[in-house]
Amino acid sequence: MMAPQGTMSRDEFDRDERVLLKRICAAYNRALQDEPVGYAFGATAWWKDVEAKHLGAVRDALRSCDIGRLHSMYSGFYRNRCGHGLVRHPPGYGSDRPTQPDRENSRVMHEDMLYRIGYWKTETGGRYGISALAAPEVGNPIGMRVDEVFVAAGSEYQHACADRIRSLAPTGSTVVELGGGFGHMAYFLLGMDSSLTYVGFDVPESLALCAYYLGRSRPEKRLLLYGETRNWRDCLSASDVVLMPPREMTCLPDASVDLTFSSHLVADLEPACLEAYAREMARFTRGYVISVSIESSPGQRDALLRAMTGRMSLLKARRLDWNLYRAPGAREWEDLYGAVHA
Numbered sequence: 054m055m056a057p058q059g060t061m062s063r064d065e066f067d068r069d070e071r072v073l074l075k076r077i078c079a080a081y082n083r084a085l086q087d088e089p090v091g092y093a094f095g096a097t098a099w100w101k102d103v104e105a106k107h108l109g110a111v112r113d114a115l116r117s118c119d120i121g122r123l124h125s126m127y128s129g130f131y132r133n134r135c136g137h138g139l140v141r142h143p144p145g146y147g148s149d150r151p152t153q154p155d156r157e158n159s160r161v162m163h164e165d166m167l168y169r170i171g172y173w174k175t176e177t178g179g180r181y182g183i184s185a186l187a188a189p190e191v192g193n194p195i196g197m198r199v200d201e202v203f204v205a206a207g208s209e210y211q212h213a214c215a216d217r218i219r220s221l222a223p224t225g226s227t228v229v230e231l232g233g234g235f236g237h238m239a240y241f242l243l244g245m246d247s248s249l250t251y252v253g254f255d256v257p258e259s260l261a262l263c264a265y266y267l268g269r270s271r272p273e274k275r276l277l278l279y280g281e282t283r284n285w286r287d288c289l290s291a292s293d294v295v296l297m298p299p300r301e302m303t304c305l306p307d308a309s310v311d312l313t314f315s316s317h318l319v320a321d322l323e324p325a326c327l328e329a330y331a332r333e334m335a336r337f338t339r340g341y342v343i344s345v346s347i348e349s350s351p352g353q354r355d356a357l358l359r360a361m362t363g364r365m366s367l368l369k370a371r372r373l374d375w376n377l378y379r380a381p382g383a384r385e386w387e388d389l390y391g392a393v394h395a
Contacts, residue, residue: 071120073268074127076278077261078118083280084257084298085116093329094299096256097321103138108258111135115261127265129193130235131205136192139234139259141207143195161379166197166206168378173209177216186212189240189270207237210375214345215241217387218314221341224248226311227289229337231255231299231330232318236263240270243293252295252310260296267294299330308339308392316345319353327353331360335392338365342390345373347383354388365390 088095096104104112111134114122130136143162170183188194188205196205215238222228225248233239233253243251253263260279268276274293282288285295286304313334322330334342342365346354358367373385 069272070124070269073265074120074123075118076281077264077268078115078120078123080264080278080280080296081115081257081261082118084260087280088257088298089300093326094302095326097323097326099321100138100256104258107134107137111261112258115258123265127192127262130262130265131192131194135262136235139262140192140195141210143206162206163197165379166204166209167199169209169375170199170204172375172377173213176213181212181216191266191269192235205237208241211238212241214238214314214316215245217343218242218312219245221343222246222249222312226250226340227252227309229254229302229305229310229313229334231302231313231315231334232259233263234259236266236270238314238316239263239267239294243267243271243274250289250293250295252289252297252305254297254299254302257298260298264296302333302337305333305337307336310338311340313338313342315343317347319344319346319357322353324356327356328360331357335361335364339392341368341392344388344390345385346388347385354386357388358390361390364393366393 111123111126113119114126126133126135131140143165170186173186174181183200183202183204186199186204186208187202188196188208194203194205196203196208198204218228219242224246226246227250228242229252230239231254233255236253239251239253243249253260255263264276264278267274271294275291277285277288277292277295279285279297279301285297285301286306286309289295318330319327342361344354344357358365367388368391369389371387371389373387375385376383
């Protein structure tokens, strides 16, 4: 199913979106220029493959600051290559298949989404109505209507993650997300707590799309991008959303973050990179770390715990069944860690 296209006028694009896209291009190019060769927080092998196969056009547009091309791609990122690897596509959809799926795939998509919405209700204790999953029009999302509410694919999982974070992080917290994709979870989290500060660390291409999505869907939020200030950590209290390359996490002071969240990042990290991420998470997090990973990565989960030993302890591991309908053999785990206080 398609979401309705936005009704933004040409003047609005010229005035607001053009400014945002210029900021995004400037931050993207600064991040590329400042990236050390072979540093510990580099892109994973999986992401490098996505870049090579799908992101050539959007990377060229970002490098050349081609605002018109970026607007064209980002305004439909759910359905084209610039969102590849970041958007959860239902069966029958993909960056190479932007139109409606056939009847069988459409049926599977509906049944899968209805299962996931039911699981979302269980995960969130039935405390929300379906309107909580309402999707903004940014990116021309893919999804379906439920009780007259358009629900974008993946909204149920991202909202549940935001609710989980909100249940553990006090009001006004600083929350870090590692590998936040296009900002879907952050969109919901920022709507749950207006006093919260969100800090996202990701590769430059993801940060660019995330800045666009949050800048358009949460325009009231104060957005800070890489290179816009010399000492960004001193601007945390004056920002609602801070988006930085992963190496910048070393700038966070010790025990300055209330909760750190990552979803499906651990399995993709090389051992040396995993250790660097774990060391930093344990250093700057004073509250909780939540890591969601697939069951087939027990080695990485064990390595994460070993690297955080002394600063973080595993409080609970629980199985998640988000994909049980679509892939009955797939299993995910949520590992919850708590800071060890002397």
